Each structure stands twice: as C-alpha cells, then as structure tokens.
Amino acid sequence: xxxxxxxxxxxxxxxxxxxxxxxxxxxxxxxxxxxxxxxxxxxxxxxxxxxxxxxxxxxxxxxxxxxxxxxxxxxxxxxxxxxxxxxxxxxxxxxxxxxxxxxxxxxxxxxxxxxxxxxxxxxxxxxxxxxxxxxxxxxxxxxxxxxxxxxxxxxxxxxxxxxxxxxxxxxxxxxxxxxxxxxxxxxxxxxxxxxxxxxxxxxxxxxxxxxxxxxxxxxxxxxxxxxxxxxxxxxxxxxxxxxxxxxxxxxxxxxxxxxxxxxxxxxxxxxxxxxxxxxxxxxxxxxxxxxxxxxxxxxxxxxxxxxxxxxxxxxxxxxxxxxxxxxxxxxxxxxxxxxxxxxxxxxxxxxxxxxxxxxxxxxxxxxxxxxxxxxxx
Numbered sequence: 001x002x003x004x005x006x007x008x009x010x011x012x013x014x015x016x017x018x019x020x021x022x023x024x025x026x027x028x029x030x031x032x033x034x035x036x037x038x039x040x041x042x043x044x045x046x047x048x049x050x051x052x053x054x055x056x057x058x059x060x061x062x063x064x065x066x067x068x069x070x071x072x073x074x075x076x077x078x079x080x081x082x083x084x085x086x087x088x089x090x091x092x093x094x095x096x097x098x099x100x101x102x103x104x105x106x107x108x109x110x111x112x113x114x115x116x117x118x119x120x121x122x123x124x125x126x127x128x129x130x131x132x133x134x135x136x137x138x139x140x141x142x143x144x145x146x147x148x149x150x151x152x153x154x155x156x157x158x159x160x161x162x163x164x165x166x167x168x169x170x171x172x173x174x175x176x177x178x179x180x181x182x183x184x185x186x187x188x189x190x191x192x193x194x195x196x197x198x199x200x201x202x203x204x205x206x207x208x209x210x211x212x213x214x215x216x217x218x219x220x221x222x223x224x225x226x227x228x229x230x231x232x233x234x235x236x237x238x239x240x241x242x243x244x245x246x247x248x249x250x251x252x253x254x255x256x257x258x259x260x261x262x263x264x265x266x267x268x269x270x271x272x273x274x275x276x277x278x279x280x281x282x283x284x285x286x287x288x289x290x291x292x293x294x295x296x297x298x299x300x301x302x303x304x305x306x307x308x309x310x311x312x313x314x315x316x317x318x319x320x321x322x323x324x325x326x327x328x329x330x331x332x333x334x335x336x337x338x339x340x341x342x343x344x345x346x347x348x349x350x351x352x353x354x355x356x357x358x359x360x361x362x363x364x365x366x367x368x369x370x371x372x373x374x375x376x377x
Contacts, residue, residue: 014284016063025067025124026059030113031106033070033130034145034166036060040194041165047106047158057195060127064196065282065289068130072110072121076100105155112144118343128280128289131195133344135170169194180279181247196289199279208246208277215252215273221264221313222253225272226302227295229323230333232274233359234350240364249274257316257365266313267306269299294346301333317366324360324370 017023032053035046039053046053060066075094082088084097094100100107114121116138117130138144145161172191180187184201187193215222224232228250236242236254244251253273257263271288275281280290288295303310305326306319314322331339335351356372363369 016066016285018059018063018066019285025069026056027069027071028056029106030070030072030110030117030121031144032056033068033113033134034109034141036195037131037134037169038160038163038165040189041168043160043163043165046160060195061197063282063285064126064128064280065285065287065292066127067124068127069122069124070114070117070119070130072114073100073103073107074111074121076107109144116144126289128192128196129293129345131192132290135174135192136344139167139170141166177247177279178245181277184279199281204247204277204279207283208249211249211273211276212244212252215249215256219256219273221266222256222316223266223268223272224253224274225270225295225299226267226306227298227333228253228272228274229267229302229319230327230330230355233364234330234353234355237355237359237362237364240362246277248278249276254365257320261317261365261367262315264313265316265319266311267299267303267308267319269296269310298333302327305332320359320365321370324356324366325373327356328372328374329354329356 018025029048032048035043035048036053036056039046039050039057044050060068076097079093079097079101080088083090083092084101111121113134114123117123117125117133119125140146141161145158145166147157149155151157169191172194174191175183175187175193180198181204182201183198184204185198186201187198232250232254235245235250240254240258242251244255257265270292271281271286275288276283278288280288282289299310302323303312306312306322307326308314308322327333330349330351330353331337334349336346336348339348339351341347360370360372
C-alpha cells in the first residue's frame with residue numbers, strides 16, 4: 001500500500017518524470033478515481049486490483065500535476081443491433097465486443113465519473129484538478145456506487161460502497177491556503193491531500209523567509225505575473241498597512257512598489273515572486289498546480305489590456321497607471337467578463353468588490369488618483 005508520509009522533499013525541487021518530453025499521461029478508467037479514494041480511506045481490496053490502484057496512487061503522489069487520461073468505453077455502443085444481437089456479422093462488431101458489453105456495470109461508473117468531471121472519455125486532466133472537481137461535486141458515492149436500484153446479478157453493488165471509505169476522504173473540509181501553509185505535511189491523508197502530496201512546512205517557511213527578504217531588501221527588479229498585479233490590490237486596497245500574509249508575497253511586493261514606485265517590474269508569464277511560499281507552488285516544475293491553467297489565460301488578458309508583450313519591463317508607477325486607465329474592474333479579467341463558471345478549474349475569482357475603483361481613487365502605487373479611460377484609449 002502506498003503511504004501518505006512526506007519527507008522534507010527533494011521532490012519539490014526537481015522535475016517530475018511525468019513531464020519529460022514524450023511522457024504519456026497515465027490512462028485509467030473513470031471509476032478507478034473512486035477506487036483510489038476508497039483505498040486511501042481503508043479499502044484493502046479495490047475491484048480494479050491492489051496493484052493497479054497502488055500504481056495510480058504512487059503516480060499522483062509523486063507529482064500533483066500528474067496527467068491522467070480518463071477513459072470510458074462509449075464505442076462499444078456503436079455496434080449495430082443486428083450484428084450485436086442477431087449475429088449478422090461478427091466482423092463488424094468492435095474488437096472484444098462480448099467482454100466489453102458484459103462490463104456494463106463498470107462502464108456506467110466510468111461514464112458517471114466523466115459526467116461529474118465535465119469531460120468526454122479520453123480527456124487528459126491533472127490529478128489535482130480531477131480530485132478537486134470530484135470532491136467538490138461528488139462528496140459521497142451516492143448515485144454512482146450506491147444507487148436506488150435493487151442490486152442484481154447483472155447490476156451488482158460494489159461490496160465497499162457502504163463502508164464509508166470514500167466519504168472518509170472526500171468529505172474532509174477543504175483547508176484554505178493559509179491553513180495549508182500552517183499544517184504542511186500534517187495535511188497528508190486528509191481530503192484532497194490524501195490523493196496529492198502537500199508541501200512540507202519546513203520547505204514553505206524557508207522559502208517565505210528567503211523570498212520576502214529578497215523582495216524587500218535585495219532585488220533590483222521585481223518579477224510579477226500580470227494577473228498577480230490585480231491580486232496585490234485585492235489584498236491591500238482596504239488596508240494598505242496590513243501585515244504580510246504567511247502563504248505568499250503579495251503584501252511584500254506592494255510595500256516595495258509603494259516605497260520605490262520607480263522600481264522596474266517585469267511582467268513574467270507563470271509563477272513569480274508572489275508564489276515561493278505557497279503550498280500549491282511546485283518549485284521543480286515552476287507552476288501553481290491549483291491555478292496554472294486559468295492564471296495563464298488571465299496573464300494574457302491583462303497583457304492585452306495593457307498593450308504589452310510577455311516580459312515587458314516598466315516602472316511600478318507606470319505599470320499601475322496603465323492598469324487603472326485600461327482595466328475598469330476585476331470582472332473584466334478575474335470574472336471572465338460575464339461572471340461565468342464553465343468548469344471547476346475555470347472558476348472565476350471574487351470579482352464583485354470595487355477593488356480597482358478604490359485603488360484608482362486612492363492612487364495606490366501611482367501616488368495620485370488615475371482616471372479610467374478604457375483599453376482602447
């Protein structure tokens with residue numbers, strides 16, 4: 001059985017084999033995602049077999065952004081009914097038709113998992129996002145492994161469906177980023193962090209000390225991802241003198257730019273000086289496995305509004321003057337313009353507060369109020 005013990009992890013400072021050029025995602029059946037949770041919750045005999053589930057758990061534990069290809073057999077249903085049930089032509093049946101057809105109970109569960117995740121069979125999704133979505137939408141096995149139907153020979157119920165193994169893990173309340181920073185490896189085995197490895201406290205706390213000192217005292221230039229320029233305002237506009245957050249460097253960057261508004265800021269795509277201490281930052285892969293995908297889009301949206309390419313460098317004062325002039329409110333970026341939430345991993349951030357209006361009026365970082373004129377001005 002794969003344990004959930006963590007070490008003070010060299011794993012966090014090196015690249016994962018799963019991201020090597022040519023590396024393939026792990027192909028798994030949809031219901032295996034459920035069985036892996038049950039295994040973490042105490043089930044010793046998952047239906048796919050201990051070897052298969054342990055292999056999956058090991059793959060995900062090594063790297064939270066591990067790519068999974070979630071399978072569900074829908075092609076078996078393409079067999080024409082005359083060939084399938086009257087034997088007109090066995091050559092026109094899908095390969096392995098009899099065995100695949102007889103696997104109907106598990107095929108249903110595969111497709112149920114795809115439905116919950118909002119994907120088509122064969123979609124590639126990261127382990128982190130698969131379980132973040134699954135636990136948010138399916139905290140119990142009700143409707144998938146436990147249904148209102150009477151069990152029968154053709155439609156048996158999994159013998160583990162009512163033991164509570166899945167619910168023991170999936171029902172654990174989700175810790176916010178600050179709590180994740182405080183607990184570190186103590187999160188292992190709890191909720192989402194039973195499936196993917198949390199970062200160690202020693203690693204996060206050391207990264208916080210080093211990165212905060214570098215930002216405030218040593219760096220000649222600041223590197224900030226464009227979307228984080230807005231996050232900085234969200235966390236300081238109501239209380240510019242607030243104490244720094246333990247889990248990131250948003251406040252430290254605000255202090256440095258306020259103190260030195262001419263300090264050069266390079267708009268870097270991807271993780272930046274904000275991220276070093278965060279539980280969901282993987283230094284070896286240099287990505288935030290919680291928000292890498294949606295933040296990559298937000299970075300490009302901000303750059304487009306500012307009329308700048310990735311890697312552009314300008315003084316902090318000028319950067320925020322452009323932000324205030326060209327972005328009217330958070331909804332334009334953080335709320336995808338219309339506030340829509342098309343999928344769990346594309347969920348909008350809080351965008352209803354008048355953050356930019358207040359920061360623009362106060363002249364945060366610019367030193368004077370700035371008027372919004374629109375992105376085409």
